[in-house]
Amino acid sequence: MRRVPAASQAVADLGDEKVASVSQDARRARRAGKVVLQIYRESAAYVAAVAESQGVTCRTGCSHCCKLPATSTVPEMVPVVEYLASRSDWKKRRPALERELRHQLAEFATVDVLDEGERVAFFRRQLACMFLKEDRCEIYSLRPAVCRYHMVVSPPANCEVGPEPRPIALVDMQRVENTVAIEGAKALGELTGGPIALAFVLAADLLGVELDVDRTLLDRVTNVCIAVRAHA
Ligand code: SF4
Ligand code: SF4
Numbered sequence: 001m002r003r004v005p006a007a008s009q010a011v012a013d014l015g016d017e018k019v020a021s022v023s024q025d026a027r028r029a030r031r032a033g034k035v036v037l038q039i040y041r042e043s044a045a046y047v048a049a050v051a052e053s054q055g056v057t058c059r060t061g062c063s064h065c066c067k068l069p070a071t072s073t074v075p076e077m078v079p080v081v082e083y084l085a086s087r088s089d090w091k092k093r094r095p096a097l098e099r100e101l102r103h104q105l106a107e108f109a110t111v112d113v114l115d116e117g118e119r120v121a122f123f124r125r126q127l128a129c130m131f132l133k134e135d136r137c138e139i140y141s142l143r144p145a146v147c148r149y150h151m152v153v154s155p156p157a158n159c160e161v162g163p164e165p166r167p168i169a170l171v172d173m174q175r176v177e178n179t180v181a182i183e184g185a186k187a188l189g190e191l192t193g194g195p196i197a198l199a200f201v202l203a204a205d206l207l208g209v210e211l212d213v214d215r216t217l218l219d220r221v222t223n224v225c226i227a228v229r230a231h232a
Contacts, residue, residue, distance in 0.1 A: 029206035032188035033078030036180055040148065043176050047149065054171055056151040063135045064159035065150060067126040069108070072144035073193035075184030077203035080131075080142045085209045098212045100130040104197035105213060109220040124161055130197055144196065145180040149173035194221060 050056075084090060084097070104127070111122045131138040137147070151171040152159065158166035185191035193199045198221045204211050 023208060025206045026208055028188055029075070029078045029203060030082075032075035032184050033082065033203075035187040036075045036145075036184045037079055037142075039176075039180050039183060040145075043149075043179075047151075047173070047176070050171060050173070051151055054151075055153055056171060057153055057156055058151050059156060061135055062156045062159075063132060063137075064156070064161070066129045066132040066137065066147070067161070068123055069127055070129055070144070070146050070196050071194060072146065072196045072199040073181050073184050073191070074199050074202045074206070075188050076144040076180065076193070077196070077199040078207065080139050080144075081200060081203045081207055081209055083139065083142055085204075085207075094211075097130070101197050101201060101211065101213050102217070104130050104195065105201075105217045105221050108195045108197070109217050126161055130200075144199075145177045149177045198222065 051058075084093065087093070107122075107127050112118045113122075129137075131143075137143055151173065152168055153171060154167060154169040158168050181191070181193075192202060198218065201211055201213055201218060
């Protein structure tokens with residue numbers, strides 16, 4: 001993945017004066033989003049040190065992992081929604097984003113994630129992330145924890161989906177990832193999330209950012225997530 005700088009700065013620049021004019025839901029969403037950003041900042045030096053000491057092989061321009069289904073909690077998507085919706089090209093960008101959201105939600109709604117065969121087939125289909133543009137992450141500095149802390153020490157080529165699975169050696173960053181989920185949930189008052197597209201739409205709902213997506217589809221994907229959690 002190639003780096004796209006300054007997104008988090010753009011969020012910071014939004015300022016608190018906007019908070020006064022928004023709903024209670026938007027306030028707690030913004031609060032949770034800020035908590036998440038703070039953990040990202042605080043963990044950055046630790047993550048860099050781990051990458052250095054363990055010889056992480058992830059490199060700029062490598063994006064096999066962005067073609068696998070990724071998940072996010074809602075607080076992690078709050079800064080992303082704010083960033084995109086505050087950009088001057090939001091009106092122009094929105095129809096394509098909505099099309100992508102509908103596509104992603106439709107794909108996730110069709111898969112029975114409780115069926116291992118379907119789950120594996122879904123992974124192998126390589127549904128590229130909606131934020132992956134020409135092998136670069138459009139929201140790199142605001143990417144969710146699952147992407148931010150996903151690091152390997154195995155050859156990057158092993159991450160590519162091929163006819164035969166190849167060994168992937170992950171660096172264990174579960175503790176930091178869990179901290180983002182737990183602290184974000186505490187600030188929001190609920191633990192909610194799912195596929196990135198679902199978390200993005202739920203975050204937009206809280207913030208009052210309108211998106212044209214099929215609510216039935218949203219419910220279907222939400223139900224899949226609930227079913228997964230119930231069987232976890
Ligand atoms: S996890 Fe694999 S695919 Fe993703 S950046 Fe690292 S080496 Fe590349
Ligand atoms: S949010 Fe960015 S880093 Fe994460 S899967 Fe999507 S494109 Fe890749």
